[in-house]
Amino acid sequence: MTLLSHGRYCDEIIGQADALCALLDGAGPGALGRRVPTCPDWDAEQLVRHVGEVLCWVRHIVEERAREGVSVRDVPGAQGPEDPRELTAWLARSARLVAGALREAGPDVPVWSWAWEATTGFWARRMCHEVVIHRADAVFSQRAGDAPPSAYGYRLDPAVAADTLDEWLRIVEFAVAAEGAPRPPAGVGGTLHLHATDVADAEWLIEIGGQDFRWRRAHARADTAVRAPLTALLLASVRRLPVQGPEFEVIGDRPLLDFWLDTARFG
Known part of the structure; x- marks a missing residue:
């Protein structure tokens, strides 16, 4: 596993946010009021406010070199403008x-985080992927019928998509270490292989059902295999797409896959 460069993460924060905003700005009147089916408690306005709030919060942590947790309620400007018409400009x-604060700091400055690494580099990567996934949520809020996310401009560079999935598995690993592995139903357990069909060497092997959570990049036989294009594989892993339809091929034990999708979460 190779991380992207710090500068690339900063570039992607801006680029992914711009794409999210362009999608909503181009969707016409009512776009912000549409429900987000992948985040069912939100409409698109609440989604934009959440993403902007998190970006403001992390900027505060980085600029202040915070070494303890900070409440987002104490971050000036994190609530965004009252007028919804100003929201996408605020998010951009x-x-x-x-991104500017992260670039100025570089990747190695110690700052508070909730996770396994407490550096500005952690936050650059985390914010890149935060916007990547919520951009997908914005697509799902606007799309009609069964149109694929790619029809709305949701296309990820393979390096970004693979790194987003790497980080997601690392987050699940962190959560399991803190909370314990979920107990599978009787007879469910084994290995799961995620195999991107459109990108070379984008494969993951996940061990499910033990006391710990283990994963690695690997080409290996497993009890269950899921084959799909990389972006679809990512969206399925973070429960934005169901594993069904012509993009997906499932080989082996479906209950093992369903258990993974039901329990791989954080918070």
Whole structure:
């Protein structure tokens, strides 16, 4: 596993936020009021406010070199503008400000985080992927019928998609270490292989059902295999797409896959 460069993460924060905003700005009146089916408690306005709030919060952590947790309620400007018509411009500006703060700091400055690494580099990667996934949520809020996310401009560079899935598995690993592995039903357990069909060497092997959670990049036989294009594989892993339809091929034990999708989560 090779991380992207710090500068690339900063570039992606801006680029992914711009794409999210362009999608909503181009969707016409009512776009912000549409429900987000992948985040069912939110409409698109709440989604934008959440993403902007998190970006403002991380910018504050980085600029203040915070070594303890900070409540987002104490971060000036994190609530965004009252007028919904100003929200996408605020989100785009927030992305540029946090990317600028991260660039100025570099990747190695110690700052507070909730995770396994407490550096500005951690936050650059985390914010890149935060916007990547919520951009997909924005697509799902606007799409009609069964149109694929790619029809709405949701296309990820393979390096970004693979790194987003790597980080997601690392987050699940962190959660399991803190909370314990979920107990599978009787007879469910084994290995799961995720195999991207459109990108070379984008394969993951996950061990499910033990006391710990283990995963690695690997080409290997497993009890269950899921084959799909990389972006679809990522969206399925973070429960944005169901594993069904012509993009997906499932080989082997479906209950093992269903258990993984039901329990791989954080928070």
